[in-house]
Amino acid sequence: xxxxxxxxxxxxxxxxxxxxxxxxxxxxxxxxxxxxxxxxxxxxxxxxxxxxxxxxxxxxxxxxxxxxxxxxxxxxxxxxxxxxxxxxxxxxxxxxxxxxxxxxxxxxxxxxxxxxxxxxxxxxxxxxxxxxxxxxxxxxxxxxxxxxxxxxxxxxxxxxxxxxxxxxxxxxxxxxxxxxxxxxxxxxxxxxxxxxxxxxxxxxxxxxxxxxxxxxxxxxxxxxxxxxxxxxxxxxxxxxxxxxxxxxxxxxxxxxxxxxxxxxxxxxxxxxxxxxxxxxxxxxxxxxxxxxxxxxxxxxxxxxxxxxxxxxx
Numbered sequence: 090x091x092x093x094x095x096x097x098x099x100x101x102x103x104x105x106x107x108x109x110x111x112x113x114x115x116x117x118x119x120x121x122x123x124x125x126x127x128x129x130x131x132x133x134x135x136x137x138x139x140x141x142x143x144x145x146x147x148x149x150x151x152x153x154x155x156x157x158x159x160x161x162x163x164x165x166x167x168x169x170x171x172x173x174x175x176x177x178x179x180x181x182x183x184x185x186x187x188x189x190x191x192x193x194x195x196x197x198x199x200x201x202x203x204x205x206x207x208x209x210x211x212x213x214x215x216x217x218x219x220x221x222x223x224x225x226x227x228x229x230x231x232x233x234x235x236x237x238x239x240x241x242x243x244x245x246x247x248x249x250x251x252x253x254x255x256x257x258x259x260x261x262x263x264x265x266x267x268x269x270x271x272x273x274x275x276x277x278x279x280x281x282x283x284x285x286x287x288x289x290x291x292x293x294x295x296x297x298x299x300x301x302x303x304x305x306x307x308x309x310x311x312x313x314x315x316x317x318x319x320x321x322x323x324x325x326x327x328x329x330x331x332x333x334x335x336x337x338x339x340x341x342x343x344x345x346x347x348x349x350x351x352x353x354x355x356x357x358x359x360x361x362x363x364x365x366x367x368x369x370x371x372x373x374x375x376x377x378x379x380x381x382x383x384x385x386x387x388x389x390x391x392x393x394x395x396x397x398x399x400x401x402x
Contacts, residue, residue: 127164131168136172140174140175143172144169144177146165147165151204151226153193154218155218155246156216162182163254163255177228182194183195184254191253192209202224205223209253215249217245220241222240260297263291265288265389269311269313270311270312270313279354280311280342283351283354284311286396287359291388291392293392296388300380301381303378304336305335306335307366308337309340310338322342322346326369329369340361355396359396366382366385
């Protein structure tokens with residue numbers, strides 16, 4: 090069950106004929122256990138009034154301090170996903186195991202993080218936040234970013250919960266997450282630019298809702314040419330992680346890559362990404378997972394083709 094606490098609305102909303110009755114409905118919304126129950130209940134409510142209250146509560150939870158507050162934030166985001174965010178930027182409240190620890194964050198449709206991003210430690214007594222950071226939002230232009238180092242060592246409440254909930258009616262994100270092992274050399278800066286170009290084409294071409302739910306993320310990381318002693322460029326595709334619904338691929342670029350014309354660099358990166366997708370397809374087939382990897386690959390191939398054609402001059 091969610092721990093409700095008190096209302097987080099800062100200003101009284103006098104337009105309701107029966108404030109107490111309405112607040113009982115709000116508490117009922119937050120206490121409902123399933124998405125179907127929530128959807129059915131909202132059908133009988135004035136969604137404009139519910140939206141005002143939910144946004145007021147959300148604004149008080151963008152810097153959640155414990156696991157119970159995070160749980161309420163998840164239910165608020167589930168509710169707003171159903172009734173709409175009005176003129177506010179929609180975000181999803183997602184919990185995710187990153188391989189080392191659990192993380193919670195608010196994510197936009199473009200996979201951009203907003204507000205507090207927290208890492209968690211699970212102790213015998215319960216969950217507690219570790220070194221959170223704050224990401225800016227266009228809805229709060231005066232709120233600056235806060236680096237995790239500014240919160241290092243700060244203590245947060247420990248709350249005993251079975252798990253950190255995650256929004257159940259979230260929007261699927263672009264499944265390919267491209268990263269770069271950074272550096273300051275010209276070669277490293279070139280790889281950063283190419284990654285950004287390709288990522289933009291992938292976002293424009295891929296349709297995350299169309300493939301299925303077996304995969305949440307396919308992490309494709311480019312290691313800059315001056316960060317490795319490899320004798321040649323090498324692609325390494327890791328095992329599929331069923332718990333995370335994720336797979337990982339690393340492309341270690343040889344120094345010779347930096348000497349190629351940019352057009353050839355784009356072609357090479359595209360070929361390697363497709364090779365990584367083909368390796369992923371084999372892993373999914375072995376596990377007999379239901380996922381439209383054929384459409385996934387087709388859209389990746391189209392994005393690469395448009396990318397290389399657009400820069401063929």
